[in-house]
Amino acid sequence: MTDQGDPSITRSDPSLTDADEVARALAVDPATGLTTAEVARRLAEHGPNELRSTRTNPLWRRILAQFTDPLIILLLVAVVISVVAWIVEGAHGWPIDAVVIGAIIILNAVLGLVQEARAEQAVAALSVMTRAQSTVLRDGELHTVASAELVPGDILVLGEGDQVGADGRLLRASALRIAEASLTGESEAVEKSAATLTAQVPLGDRLDMVYKGTAVARGTxxxxxxxxxMTTEMGAIATMLDETREEPTPLQQEVSRIGRVLGRVVIVIALVVMLALALIEGINSPSDFVTILLLGVSLAVAAVPEGLPAILSVVLALGVQRMAKRNAVVKQLSSVETLGSASVICTDKTGTLTTNQMTIERIVTASGTVDLSGAGYAPIGRAAVDGRPLEPGALRTEAQIVLGAGALANDAQLAEHDGVWEIEGDPTEAAFLVAAHKLAGIVEATAQYGRIGDVPFTSERKMMSTVHRRADGSTVVLSKGAPDVLLERCTRVRVGDDVVPLDGARRAAALADIEALSQAAYRTLGVAYREAPEFGSLDQGGDVADPDESHERDLVYAGAVGIIDPPRPEVPPAIAEAHRAGVRVIMITGDHPATAARIAADLGIVEPGRATALTGTQLDQLDDAAFAQAVRDISVFARVAPEHKLRIVDALQADRLVVAMTGDGVNDAPALKSADIGIAMGITGTEVTKEAANMVLADDDFATIVEAVREGRVIFDNIRKFLRYLLYSNTGEVLTVFFGVVFAGVLGLSDASTDSIVLPLLATQILWINLVTDSAPALAMGVDPEIDDVMARPPRGLHERAIDGRMWAGIVTTGVTLAVITLLTIDVFLAGGVIPGGTDSVDVARTAGFTTLVFAQLAAAFVARSATSSAFHGLFSNRWLVGAFVLGVVLQVLVVSWPPLQVAFGTASLDWQHWVWCAVAATAVIWVDEIRKAFVRASDRRRAASGGGNARGGGTGVRDAGRALADGDGPRHPSSIA
Structure with missing residues (x-):
């Protein structure tokens, strides 16, 4: 269809135009939708159905942004001063200092651009994974497409939980209610109608219209x-927003705070060092002034880890990509740090903790009980009695009749696709189809039955029946439904090969068996049958009425089954791991309290003897104080409404707990949005829930949440690792220069040169150290594998400092160690000083000290991987870090040995004795830290032995009171097929 109709109608107000007229104006047939070719043409004409995002900065702006950092500006000033001094002194040769500093500035900018590009690519990949979907009618068939591919004229098919993909005029509506709070601020869902409006009304009153970004709360x-x-109503709002400023996360705020504190401290130190040099050595020429100024600027740059924000973004982005590979799609980088802090996981039951595949586990008949193994829709399992295989006899015959009749009185289908068993229809009915495969002979026997009629299930009758013809021409009525309802229609019972009257005793026994199944939290269904000769002439074309309720009489009771949605096998270990990590797990479900309690006990959420659940009705009876206490004590909540979920999350957060909340339905969205980490189900979750969530589970598996918590903790540990390392290095550089200037006379530096100002490290050497030892090792530590057992400690509080007192102690210790071994190296090779015997020039001694500091900082990267574990633990487990170490060593050898770099960085060639000393002296940073960590571990053991440490494992707050608040009675509800 290529006719464009009359677009003026849609440009005015389609709410005032008849729906059919709107469709004609858009040249679309509502019965078939647009053709694929026409969609492609319109998509090219109108563009993708997306709101205009923040404009991407052009390359020149991003390049310029790399030079706006205050420290980079300081370096640029240093370049200008160096060039001016070079000109004043006669412009002889090359302005080496200016060239080297300029090259470092450019290289720094390139690194920043690359890091930013990697972070942007990671976020872009995640946005594709979480994009919204819409159901449309095209070429006469329903298709699920990305909402960005919608075009004017598309026929949107809306269902409960869907996000409306574009603005549209309703063609028809059935009990349709749309949540438009995101657009109009209206808290109540709006009931929609396809009836044409008679007058222009405000946006919130246009009942025959739906709008992009709103959500279907109910109906179709x-x-x-x-x-x-951008022509949608949501797009109109977007055009009014110039730019949305994203608030920095707590971690980003702390990194900025660290940078500011260090900046102030180092500026003071730099000024002190510059002043001391000026007073002690004097300024005799412009060159001396430039030397002092460059040293001060270099100290400031060396001490403040200006690359932290870019490295932080890359590390978070890489961590998020790793999570995505494990089926946890984190939508925002900032959510990663919160994930590692989760102290409570509130989870739904169905599909998350369980397989969401109803399974028959037990059959009860007149002769006993049969247990069926296997879970889910794969027809694999066996029948057993008290753990022994089911032998031929009365019980086996009865079980075969129950499963065979249940499989025939059935509207579901079971099929295998690419090795995966899938069902169509009601999951409870499908459970019979699966179970029928677990007893030999049933599938073959049921194949001889042909269905000739049925009495459908209704919620009022709570049962269904089908009529079947056997191969011999006889007919039979097969019924299944709520056992108590079914028993009322039964007059006989099957016992082995016989049919006997259903007297009072046998009826009572059957009801007792059903009650026992219910007490065990099974959903129960009964099965009955009777011979039906009245249908015998149907194949001869006789005038026999269709089956109805009158045919559901004088039935023979065969038995009942216990059906349950079994726990996922991987969930109990995951819950045990969460408890070990101090993370409490709370089940919040709409299921029956006894079923919820049973599953919670099976999974290990609560102890079996304390498996009680609190219902939404009981929660409503509590005041705020009692509610808060109940949330602290109870870990299973059943029959809850959306407001209960939200209130539970709020109560947990009031106790300063970090809450992760799972959900899949529209009614879960408020709780997900309120939680610190909202987790949506990727398979069963609605678009609204995914939109409200911070994370989407691609596999709907609880174990993935626990793995995401682990990954979040590993990522935060890695952030602390490179923070620790950068501060180790920068502190060492600052202290080296500071003590080298203050104790220049003691070290022999002042007497070893005729220069007016002699420094332990040149400004260009400091900048080189910053370039070689900062970026590559820090980035490598961002992907470091787990060194310490991150799940063996309690959750981190949101307001806990990333750099605590213990880390500061390590920073000071390592920084002092780096400075001492660097200055001792200079003293060893320099004539005079504390250690006699040195014969080298100041250039050689300084080069040896420079090399020792570089080697020691590279070694410190392995030290920084853990606050307590030895540096030799998993020494080669991070190949990227090993590669960064080797690269740093190679570059240092080049800067010392290659003449062009010798000139640029003021280095001199070293002989083998120098290299050996530098390598051995650099290892001192490892041995000193090993001693410090040994004391730390011993202190931790003493604290743990005295009970003063943090409790580990056990599941913080995992307890249930088992009070009268909880529902202690088993379920007494009738089961149904629907």
Whole structure:
């Protein structure tokens, strides 16, 4: 279809135009939708159905942004001063200092651009994984497409939980209610109608329209798309927003705070060092002034880890990509740091803790009980009695009849696709199809039955029946439904090969068996049958009425089954791991309290003897104080409403706990948005829930949440690792220069040169150290594998400092060690000083000290991987860090040995004795830290022995009171097929 109709109608107000007229104006047939070719043409004309995002900065702006950092500006000033001094002194040769500093500035900018690009690519990849979907009618068939591909004229098919992908005029609506709070601020969902409005009304009152970004709260409908992208009402709002400023996360705030504190401290130190040099050595020429100024600027740059924000973004982005590979799609980089702090996981039951595949586990008949193994829809398992295989006899015959009749009185289908068993229809009915494969002979026997009629299930009757013809021409009525309802229609019972009257005693026994199943939290269904000769002439074309309720009489009771949605096998170990990590797990479900309690006990959420659940009705009876206490004590909540979920999350957060909340339905969205980490189900979750969530589970598996918590903790540990390392290095550089200037006379530096100002390290050497030892090792530590057992400690509080007192102690110790071994190296090779015997020039001694500091900082990267574990633990487990170490060593050898770099960085060639000393002296940073960590571990053991440390494992707050608040009675509800 290529006719464009009359677009003026849709440009005015389609709410005032008849729906069919709107469709004609958009040249679309509501019965078939647009053709694929026409969609492609319109998509090219109108563009993708997306809101205009923040404009990407052009390359020149991003390059310029790399030079706006205050420290980089300081370096640029230093370049200008160096060039001016070079000109004043006659412009002889090359302005080496200016060239080297300029090259370092450019290299720094390139590194920053690359790091930013990697972070942007990671976020872009995640946005593709979480993009919204819409159901449309095209070429006469339903298709699920990305909402960005919608075009004007598309026929939107709306269902409960869907996010409306574009603005549209309703064609029809059935009990359709749309949540439009995101657009109009209206808290209540709006009931929609396809009836044409008679007058222009405000946006919130246009009942025959649906709008992009809103959500279907209830009902179904179809609409023809009238506007897409920036021409939608949501797009109109977007055009009014110039730019949304994202608030920095707590971690980003702390990194900025660290930078500011260090900046102030180092500026003071730099000024002190510059002043001391000026007073002690004097300024005799412009060159001396430039030397002092460059040293001060270099100290400031060396001490403040200006690359932290870029490295932080890259590390978070890489961590998020690793999570995505494990089926945890984190939508925002900032959520990663919160994930590692989760102290409570509130989770739904169905599909998350359980397989969401109803399974028959038990059959009860007149002769006993049969247990069926296997879980889910794969027809694999066996029948057993008290752990022994089911032998031929009365019980086996009865079990075969129960499963065979249940499989025939059935509207579901079971099929295998690419090795995966899938069902169509009601999961409870499908459970019979699966179970029938677990007893030999049933599938073959049921194949001889042909279905000739049925009495459908209704919620009022709570049962269904089907009529079947056997191969011999006889007919039979097969019924299944709520056992108590079914028993009322039964007059006989099957016992082995016989049918006997269903007297009072046998009826009572059957009811007792059903009650026992219910007490064990099984969903129960009964099965019955009777011979039906009245249908015998159907194949001869006789005038026999269709089956109805009158045929559900004088039934023979065969038995009942216990059905349950079994726990996922991987969940109990995951919950045990969460408890070991001090993370409490709370089940919040709409299921029956006894079922919830049973599953919670099976999974290890609560102890079996204390498996009680609190219902939403009981929660409503509590005041705020009692509610808060109940949330502290109870870990299983059943029959809850959306407001209960939100209130539970709020109560937990009031106790300063970091809450992760799972959900899949529209009614879960408020709780997900309120939680610190909202987790949506990727398979069963609605678009609204995914939109409200911070993280999407691609596999709907609880174990993935626990793995995400682990990954979040590892990522935060890695952030602390490179923070620790950068501060080790920068502190060492500052202290080296500071003590080298203050104790220049003691070290022999003042007497070893005729220069007016002699420094332990040149400004260009400091900048080189910053370039070689900072970026590559820090980035490598961002992907460091787990060194310490991150799940063996309690959750980190949101307001806990990333750099605590213990880390500061390590920073000071390592920084002092770096400075001492560097200055001792200079003293060893320099004539005079504390250690006699040195014969080298100041250039050689300084080069040896420079090399020792570089080697020691590279070695410190392995030291910084853990606050307590030895540096030799998993020494080669991070190949990127090993590679960064080797690269740093190679570059240092080049800067010392290659003449062009010798000139640029003021180095001199070293002989083998120098190299050996530098390598051995650099290891001192490892041995000193090993001693410090040994004391730390001993202190931790003493604290743990005295009970003063943090409790580890056990599941913080995992307890249930088992009070009268909890529902202690088993379920007495009738089961149904629907």
């Amino acid at each position: 409908g179809r609409a023809v798309v009238t506007e897409t992208g």
